[in-house]
Amino acid sequence: MNRLYLRARMYSILRNTLFLLDAEKAHYFSMNMLKLACKIPLLSWLIEKYFSIKNPSLSKVVLGLTFKNPIGLGAGFDKNAAYLKELETLGFGFVEIGTVTPIPQVGNEKPRLFRLPQDKALINRMGFNNDGVALIKKRLHQWKERNKNKPDEQRMIIGGNIGKNKITPNEEAWKDYEICFNELFDVVDYFVVNVSSPNTPGLRALQDKDALLKILGIIQKNNHAREIPKPLLLKIAPDLTEEQLKDIAEIATETKLDGIVSSNTTISRENLSTQSAIQAEAIGMGGLSGLPLKNQSDNILKSILTNTQSAIPIIASGGVFTGKDAKDKIEMGASLVQVWTGFIYQGPGIVKQICETLLH
Numbered sequence: 001m002n003r004l005y006l007r008a009r010m011y012s013i014l015r016n017t018l019f020l021l022d023a024e025k026a027h028y029f030s031m032n033m034l035k036l037a038c039k040i041p042l043l044s045w046l047i048e049k050y051f052s053i054k055n056p057s058l059s060k061v062v063l064g065l066t067f068k069n070p071i072g073l074g075a076g077f078d079k080n081a082a083y084l085k086e087l088e089t090l091g092f093g094f095v096e097i098g099t100v101t102p103i104p105q106v107g108n109e110k111p112r113l114f115r116l117p118q119d120k121a122l123i124n125r126m127g128f129n130n131d132g133v134a135l136i137k138k139r140l141h142q143w144k145e146r147n148k149n150k151p152d153e154q155r156m157i158i159g160g161n162i163g164k165n166k167i168t169p170n171e172e173a174w175k176d177y178e179i180c181f182n183e184l185f186d187v188v189d190y191f192v193v194n195v196s197s198p199n200t201p202g203l204r205a206l207q208d209k210d211a212l213l214k215i216l217g218i219i220q221k222n223n224h225a226r227e228i229p230k231p232l233l234l235k236i237a238p239d240l241t242e243e244q245l246k247d248i249a250e251i252a253t254e255t256k257l258d259g260i261v262s263s264n265t266t267i268s269r270e271n272l273s274t275q276s277a278i279q280a281e282a283i284g285m286g287g288l289s290g291l292p293l294k295n296q297s298d299n300i301l302k303s304i305l306t307n308t309q310s311a312i313p314i315i316a317s318g319g320v321f322t323g324k325d326a327k328d329k330i331e332m333g334a335s336l337v338q339v340w341t342g343f344i345y346q347g348p349g350i351v352k353q354i355c356e357t358l359l360h
Contacts, residue, residue, distance in 0.1 A: 011347030023113040023122070027344075034086045034348075044089060051348050052091030053355045059153055062313050062335045063231035063258055065189055066152040069093035070358070071326065071351050074261075074317050074338040075161035075192065075235070076124070080131045081139040088156045091351040096261075096338065097136065098161030099194045102179040104132030105165055108199065114283045116276040120321065120345045121290030123283050124265065125199045128163050133183045140187035160188035161235065163197065170202050174215045181219050191230055193219065196237035196264040198287045204237060209247045216255040224256075231258035238263035238293065238300045238318060245300070249307035259313040261338070263300045265289045271296075290341035294319025298332065305333040321346055323357020330358070 018026040038044040058069035072094035073087060081097040088095075107129025114123045130136065140158065147155055162180035164173040177193060184191070193215060195206035206212060216234065223229040234257055236248055252260065265287025269280050272292055280288070297318025305314060316334035320326050321342040329337050343350050 008347070008349070011349065015345070015347065019115065019117065022111060023115050024110065027113070031083050031086065034089075035083060038086050038089055047348075048089045048091075051352055052089065053352045055355070055359060056153070057359060058093075058355055060336070063190055063233075065157055065231070066155075067093045067157055067336065068153055068155070069351070069355050070330070070336045071354050072096060072157075072159075072315070072336060072338045073343065074340040075099055075159070075194065076126065077340055077343070079129065081136050081143065081158075084139075084143050084156070084158070090348050091355070092156060093351075094157035094159060094189075094336070096159035096161050096192060097140070097188070098130065098192075099128050099163040099197065100130055100133050100136050100160065100180050100184065101128055101163055101165045102133050102176050102183075103165055104135070105129060112286070114279075114286070115344075116272065116279055116290070118273050119271075119276040119290065119292050120341070121272070121276065121288060121292050122341050122344065123280060123286040123288050125286035127166065127199045128197065133180050137183050137187055140184065144187055157189045158187075159190045159192055159233075160184040161192040161194050163194045163200070164203070164206075166200055170205060170211065173206055173211075174218050177215050178218055178222060181222060185226070185230060188230070190233060190258070191219075192233045192235050192261050194235045194264075196235050198237070198265060198267045198285075207237065207240070207244065207248075209251060212248075212251055213255065216251065216257065220255050220257075233257065233259040233261055233315065235261040236263050236300070236304070238266045238296045239268060240300065242303065245303050245307050248304065252308055252312060257312060259315060259335070260304055260308070261315045261317065262304050262334075263297050263318055266293055266296060268296065289318070290345070291319050291321060294325065298329070301329060301332055301334060320354075321350075323354045326354045327357055 060067045075096040075098045108127035112125045164176035313335035315336045316329040317338035320339045326337045
């Protein structure tokens with residue numbers, strides 16, 4: 001029997017069981033079970049052997065950093081840097097933690113994470129729930145200490161996705177971003193400024209040119225005053241107009257951005273099946289991710305590459321479920337690719353499956 005088919009079939013049975021639970025509870029249950037398994041050396045070794053892939057041909061230097069493979073996990077999955085060892089065991093080349101805010105916040109009222117299984121999609125309105133920058137910094141420092149002797153080509157890269165607290169008014173948002181930047185500077189490899197989540201009231205208004213120039217300008221002034229600056233990226237929404245995308249390209253040049261993450265979840269409910277559309281209407285607000293977002297995210301990727309003249313690296317996300325999905329984005333011009341919803345639906349073998357496709 002085909003090994004990939006068997007792996008997919010096994011996860012399909014497990015996924016159907018997990019899908020009987022509330023989506024957020026299933027997330028923490030499954031990750032805590034993986035954490036428990038990884039505490040047993042033999043089990044950890046077997047999981048890594050089965051799910052990860054090590055091949056020098058997959059290694060890539062982007063943003064001045066060596067990525068052991070180009071497949072990462074998008075922000076929002078490991079918000080609190082609680083599962084880094086487990087995600088490394090599954091073979092991820094990089095993980096973006098966060099979104100991190102200066103002070104802890106509980107996020108929006110539960111339930112706030114919903115599945116649309118017919119369309120392989122999710123709707124979330126988490127609201128930047130996280131443990132706050134101080135505790136997350138402590139975990140990242142411990143992770144860095146444990147991995148300090150690893151060669152660059154074997155190390156999992158860590159991105160820090162930063163945002164503002166819900167109670168912080170937009171005119172003072174820059175302060176929150178700078179606090180997180182200062183606190184995490186020594187414990188992450190690159191930064192992503194998140195102004196594109198639809199789940200914090202007013203946050204997307206910070207994508208407007210003047211507001212964004214102020215935030216990025218302040219952070220970059222801080223960044224470039226340091227001996228070795230960190231790569232700074234901006235995460236954009238897939239709902240931007242062509243005019244806004246042109247503004248983003250101009251801002252990227254003006255503030256000397258190192259890259260762009262394209263793209264976040266969408267507020268659109270297009271491309272859903274009838275059943276999912278009915279479910280989505282009942283769920284209400286939140287960002288949609290998954291397979292229905294693929295074409296929209298691909299179009300945004302093409303546009304941002306055109307507008308920036310492919311001058312800066314793009315980390316592409318949105319609707320990545322298979323090796324072909326990832327390969328398509330790389331062939332369009334993306335430097336790296338992130339998964340999130342695909343990880344939920346395809347299971348822990350997704351990185352290996354994608355990497356095997358990229359090698360052929």
